[in-house]
Amino acid sequence: MNNIDEHLEFKLSEEGNNTIKYLDLFIHRNTNSVYLGIYRKPTHTDVITQFSSNHHLEHKLAAFDFYINRLLTLPITKQAKRQELKIILAIAQNNGFPLHIIQNLKKKLIAKKKTSNHKNTASQKKWVTFSYYSPLIRKITNLFKHSNLNIALRATKIYINNSLKK
Numbered sequence: 001m002n003n004i005d006e007h008l009e010f011k012l013s014e015e016g017n018n019t020i021k022y023l024d025l026f027i028h029r030n031t032n033s034v035y036l037g038i039y040r041k042p043t044h045t046d047v048i049t050q051f052s053s054n055h056h057l058e059h060k061l062a063a064f065d066f067y068i069n070r071l072l073t074l075p076i077t078k079q080a081k082r083q084e085l086k087i088i089l090a091i092a093q094n095n096g097f098p099l100h101i102i103q104n105l106k107k108k109l110i111a112k113k114k115t116s117n118h119k120n121t122a123s124q125k126k127w128v129t130f131s132y133y134s135p136l137i138r139k140i141t142n143l144f145k146h147s148n149l150n151i152a153l154r155a156t157k158i159y160i161n162n163s164l165k166k
Contacts, residue, residue: 024070036076038084046087051096056132056153061105064088064097068106072113129154 001010013020019028026037048063049055067088071081085106092102128144130137132153141151 025074036074037080038070038074038076046091046094048091048095051098054135055155056135056137058153059155060097061101064092064102064105065109067091068102068109072109126150127152 002008013022018030019026021027021039024039026039028035028037049060051060053060067084071084071088076084089099089102092099126148127150129152130141132155137153141153144151
């Protein structure tokens with residue numbers, strides 16, 4: 001496999017103490033069962049988009065959406081879930097997020113998970129994409145809140161006086 005692309009290098013992970021780290025999982029086995037945990041590499045920095053940045057909220061919350069979905073869907077112990085939630089809240093605090101926003105996101109994802117099991121696929125919404133220029137785009141996209149459309153926001157490059165501004 002290492003001959004496919006010179007920029008990719010696959011390494012074999014070996015099991016030690018009945019444990020192996022695979023992607024973002026910590027897998028431990030004993031004679032009767034397998035236990036999963038969430039694994040972070042030693043180089044993991046917990047740095048995400050700051051809450052005070054000029055990105056739209058969905059992009060700022062994307063990492064937390066992933067972290068919380070992983071927390072809710074992995075079959076890990078209650079103790080591991082509590083520990084992971086502490087880590088998620090610490091990441092939020094270290095990056096300037098009000099903790100109530102993360103707690104509200106968790107509640108929404110739990111509710112969404114419960115209702116998604118009962119959702120009819122025929123009633124799924126269609127997607128519309130808007131270019132994100134400033135937080136004012138929210139006023140426009142809010143007009144579609146009660147429609148049968150989901151809104152996706154696309155980042156843009158803005159040129160001012162022939163120089164690129166991000």
